[in-house]
Amino acid sequence: MTIKTLAIVGCGKLATIITDALIEGFLPDYQLIGAFSRTVEKAKHIADKVQNAESGYTCATCNSLDELLALKPDYIIETASPDSMKALALPALRNGSSIVTLSIGAFADTEFYAEVKATARENNTRVHLVSGAIGGFDVLRTVSLMGDCTATFHTEKGPNSLKNTAVYEESLQTEKRKVFEGNAQEAIALFPTRVNVAVAASLASVGPENMKVSMTSTPGFTGDEHRIEVKSDQVHAVIDVYSATAQIAGWSVVNTLRNITSPIVF
Known part of the structure; x- marks a missing residue:
């Protein structure tokens, strides 16, 4: 068995989850x-x-x-931010390193997305978009391949998670309110680190410009609740995911890494 080498960019809580999983034998x-x-x-x-x-x-x-690039890792795990992903992606791919990323919001920039795709192809490298706090990429992709479809993404958050954003007001602590409605491109521009999952769902289906996104702030709400809905003439799928913490994002990286080397892929 050939051991693959890893490097991590962004060393916060999610990187710690991944490192602990490696130490505990999951990878x-x-x-x-x-x-x-x-x-x-x-x-x-x-x-x-x-x-x-x-x-x-x-x-x-x-x-x-x-x-880090001088180490020439087989895979670079990116858990930092869309800006970090934009700085990392092209040099890493040209260096021969594939990428496993949670900062999928970077790909709402369609020109960057196209450049990354071309660079990965030219250098025989890949970019793995991790599901993070959602799921159902296989269903979204399958329905979009079958023909015309529409897709929506709604997320519910507590007001504290919206602090330091343009939509936050103190009244949100006592009043439930829809604080955003638009497409995935507009959402990631307003919330650079909070709606990566919406961009991920859009890339798996109708694209960032066509994915309708809304966000509701609920007083006292803990964690994140996401609902993705995709509709076509033949299929209507609804994916609901609630997560109390961000741990699922770290573990989704672990699952992606396991799939990369597994003889059986889920």
Whole structure:
């Protein structure tokens, strides 16, 4: 069995979940060889986890993206932000590294999406779009292939998760309100790190310009509740997912990595 090498960009809570899963044996086909984050201490925390686990190999704390790319990992896991994904994608793909990303909002930029697709093809690399806090990509993609369809994405959040965004008002703490309605491109522009899943669903179906997105703020609500609905002449599918925390996003990366090397893929 050939061991695949991994590096991580973005070393927060989700990266910790993935690293712990690797240490606990969920990813036996991989070695984590490098970590990079805007905060060096966070990257060092990930690297130290690997080394303290007596894995038999070292994980480098990288001070720059160039330093991480110099390791030439087979796969780079990106858990940082759409901006980080935009900075990482083309250099990584040209370097021979495939990418596993949660920051799918970056691909609402259709020109960037096309450039990434072409670069991956030219360099025999791939970009794996992780489902994160939702599911049903297979259904969405299948229905869209069958013919004309429409798709909507609605998400419910608590007001505290909307702080530091343009839509937040103190009145949201006591008043339930729809705070956004538009398409996936408009949504990711307004909420750069909060609606990656909406862009992911749009890419699997009707595209960011055609995916109708709405968001409701509910006082006292904890976590995220997402509803994706796709309709055609032949199929009507509804996908509901509630998650109390963001842990499902980290574990969806683990599942994607397992599928990459598994003889049986779910």
